Amino acid sequence: MVTHCTLADAQDSAPSRPITNLLRRATPTMTPHEVGADPVTDQIPAIADIKVQLRNFGFAYGSNQVLKDLNVAFENKKVTALIGPSGCGKTTLLRSFNRMHDLYPGNRYTGEILLLPDRINLVAPDVSPTEMRMRLSMVFQKPNPFPKSIFENVAFGLRMRGVRDKARIREKVEQSLRDAALWDETKDRLHKPAYDLSGGQQQRLCIARALAVDPEIVLFDEPTSALDPTATLRIEELIDSLRNRVTIIIVTHNMQQAQRIADWTGFLYLGSMVEFDRTEKVFTNPGNKLTEQYITGRFG
Amino acid sequence: MTSTPLPQTEVLGAIRRRQRRSLLDRGAAMLLGAAAASSIIITVGIVMVLAIESSTFFGEVGILTFLTDTVWTPLFADARFGILPLVTGTLVTTAVALAVAMPIGTIVAIWLSEYAPHGVREVLKPALELLSAVPTVVYGYFALLFVTPLLQKLMPELPTFNMLGAGIVMGIMIIPYVSSLSEDAMRGVPRILREGAYAMGANKLLTALKVVYPAALSGIGSAYVLAISRAVGETMIVAIAAGMQPNLTLDPTQPAATITAFIVQVSLGDLPHGSVGYQSIFAAGVVLFVLTLGFNIAGYRLRKRFREAY
Numbered sequence: 246m247v248t249h250c251t252l253a254d255a256q257d258s259a260p261s262r263p264i265t266n267l268l269r270r271a272t273p274t275m276t277p278h279e280v281g282a283d284p285v286t287d288q289i290p291a292i293a294d295i296k297v298q299l300r301n302f303g304f305a306y307g308s309n310q311v312l313k314d315l316n317v318a319f320e321n322k323k324v325t326a327l328i329g330p331s332g333c334g335k336t337t338l339l340r341s342f343n344r345m346h347d348l349y350p351g352n353r354y355t356g357e358i359l360l361l362p363d364r365i366n367l368v369a370p371d372v373s374p375t376e377m378r379m380r381l382s383m384v385f386q387k388p389n390p391f392p393k394s395i396f397e398n399v400a401f402g403l404r405m406r407g408v409r410d411k412a413r414i415r416e417k418v419e420q421s422l423r424d425a426a427l428w429d430e431t432k433d434r435l436h437k438p439a440y441d442l443s444g445g446q447q448q449r450l451c452i453a454r455a456l457a458v459d460p461e462i463v464l465f466d467e468p469t470s471a472l473d474p475t476a477t478l479r480i481e482e483l484i485d486s487l488r489n490r491v492t493i494i495i496v497t498h499n500m501q502q503a504q505r506i507a508d509w510t511g512f513l514y515l516g517s518m519v520e521f522d523r524t525e526k527v528f529t530n531p532g533n534k535l536t537e538q539y540i541t542g543r544f545g
Numbered sequence: 546m547t548s549t550p551l552p553q554t555e556v557l558g559a560i561r562r563r564q565r566r567s568l569l570d571r572g573a574a575m576l577l578g579a580a581a582a583s584s585i586i587i588t589v590g591i592v593m594v595l596a597i598e599s600s601t602f603f604g605e606v607g608i609l610t611f612l613t614d615t616v617w618t619p620l621f622a623d624a625r626f627g628i629l630p631l632v633t634g635t636l637v638t639t640a641v642a643l644a645v646a647m648p649i650g651t652i653v654a655i656w657l658s659e660y661a662p663h664g665v666r667e668v669l670k671p672a673l674e675l676l677s678a679v680p681t682v683v684y685g686y687f688a689l690l691f692v693t694p695l696l697q698k699l700m701p702e703l704p705t706f707n708m709l710g711a712g713i714v715m716g717i718m719i720i721p722y723v724s725s726l727s728e729d730a731m732r733g734v735p736r737i738l739r740e741g742a743y744a745m746g747a748n749k750l751l752t753a754l755k756v757v758y759p760a761a762l763s764g765i766g767s768a769y770v771l772a773i774s775r776a777v778g779e780t781m782i783v784a785i786a787a788g789m790q791p792n793l794t795l796d797p798t799q800p801a802a803t804i805t806a807f808i809v810q811v812s813l814g815d816l817p818h819g820s821v822g823y824q825s826i827f828a829a830g831v832v833l834f835v836l837t838l839g840f841n842i843a844g845y846r847l848r849k850r851f852r853e854a855y
């Protein structure tokens with residue numbers, strides 16, 4: 246088992262908090278990150294408008310500490326990609342945002358995931374997971390439409406939020422299907438089962454379902470890994486069209502995909518954020534040897 | 546020398562062993578095939594016996610009379626052969642049983658699959674299944690001597706023999722048919738569907754009702770169909786607790802005979818074989834068969850419409 250120490254050994258400098266290190270380089274006059282320093286935005290000037298921020302965030306499945314001491318900020322209404330080799334903790338991190346881990350016993354969050362501007366710690370024990378899930382949406386690795394009609398799939402989140410107004414639901418369903426580039430294909434069959442759609446259409450339906458509730462953040466976990474190249478391209482275009490409208494965090498193992506759609510890219514390795522920077526920088530001039538090895542395909 | 550050839554005897558032994566195995570394989574395949582065929586042959590045989598025996602009945606009593614006459618008194622001197630009273634008796638007791646078993650069985654299944662801790666489920670599920678292992682004659686007397694007197698406290702007019710008490714107890718008996726199969730179906734729903742519902746902000750109850758239940762509907766439908774077949778075919782409870790008088794009524798508080806109750810009654814009686822009265826049980830058997838087949842086909846159709854396709 247490779248530990249955190251060997252990871253640090255492999256790096257040029259051994260930053261325990263890569264993001265602060267990186268920022269120190271970017272703005273030499275910055276004081277180093279101090280735990281508890283306020284306001285949040287002072288610590289990471291590179292990102293002026295932060296939507297959500299990890300502070301010393303960690304996660305363990307029982308005794309299996311999968312994520313360690315993460316300090317990263319995600320820019321509001323931009324696309325952030327999380328890359329890294331299989332098993333490094335990308336999915337685990339993504340599922341922490343909407344408290345999916347609370348569904349199973351024995352899981353433990355440490356540190357904070359601060360949702361801005363309210364400064365609510367998403368993973369605080371006294372914060373209700375259901376309430377937090379109402380504010381975030383998730384698109385899963387495999388399309389998972391519900392055994393309902395296309396219309397009812399998109400309306401599902403609205404109904405969960407107690408929306409009763411039929412006209413409003415209809416309007417929202419149409420808008421979401423348009424946003425998910427699925428309206429033209431489905432407008433004549435809204436009341437047909439969602440399972441009649443193709444895999445790519447099902448995934449766009451899941452995106453429409455996710456968008457219908459006006460989420461503050463949409464979490465994508467390798468949303469195209471089960472799709473063919475054409476369907477993949479459509480999803481990428483769709484994510485691109487959502488930029489500047491909603492904050493997106495997307496896990497991908499496809500580095501071209503990260504380059505095509507992400508404003509920011511974080512490289513996760515053995516549960517640590519080894520590098521986090523503008524996508525362009527990460528892929529053209531990575532600050533870390535491990536990142537370079539990973540993006541040039543030498544492991545992973 | 547690159548390799549020494551295997552001794553002759555060893556090669557022969559290997560071949561013989563292989564031949565023996567293929568013989569065994571073929572034997573096993575034939576045995577299994579015969580078992581499968583026998584179930585078909587038996588079914589065909591039953592249908593044929595029913596058809597032949599009832600044809601003598603229908604030779605004497607017209608099908609139209611059989612289906613439309615409202616009185617069933619085959620054992621009287623002035624015999625009438627209208628099956629309708631037995632059909633209503635069967636349908637009413639079945640409806641009462643389903644009204645008990647479907648909601649309770651489904652709720653139990655939802656609770657077992659979505660709420661119960663693992664340990665509790667492992668104990669409770671087999672315990673529930675014991676309910677259907679109790680001999681039906683015991684249920685019959687339970688209905689007659691316990692449930693009906695209890696109901697009579699609420700409804701003083703209720704006769705000693707009535708379809709309500711019999712139906713309720715029959716419902717209790719088939720709860721595990723519904724709950725066990727439904728629970729299996731709901732637990733078979735993939736995790737990713739449940740997670741999708743939670744991610745959309747649904748709580749546990751809404752996830753169970755709005756996503757897991759519809760996703761498992763095909764399996765749950767099978768459970769319902771099995772429960773219906775079981776209720777339609779149940780004999781002992783209704784024979785003991787619902788009375789044996791054919792009675793054309795949809796009122797569950799009345800006594801009535803079901804098709805099955807009539808068949809036992811005649812089979813155990815001393816009617817001469819070959820008499821119309823005796824042959825009438827085969828005609829009743831045909832109706833029972835058609836009824837059960839109808840429910841099964843309807844269930845199959847429904848299941849295909851709500852097929853699982855996650």
Ligand SMILES: Nc1ncnc2c1ncn2[C@@H]1O[C@H](COP(=O)(O)OP(=O)(O)O)[C@@H](O)[C@H]1O
Nearest residue numbers: 306309311329330331332333334335336337338
């Ligand atoms: N439910 C779980 N229980 C225990 N360990 C888990 C569980 N899910 C994932 N892990 C472990 O956590 C690590 C990170 O997994 P994951 O987040 O799925 O990685 P990635 O998405 O980057 O491939 C892996 O080592 C994996 O074995």
Ligand SMILES: [Mg+2]
Nearest residue numbers: 335336337496
């Ligand atoms: Mg993953």
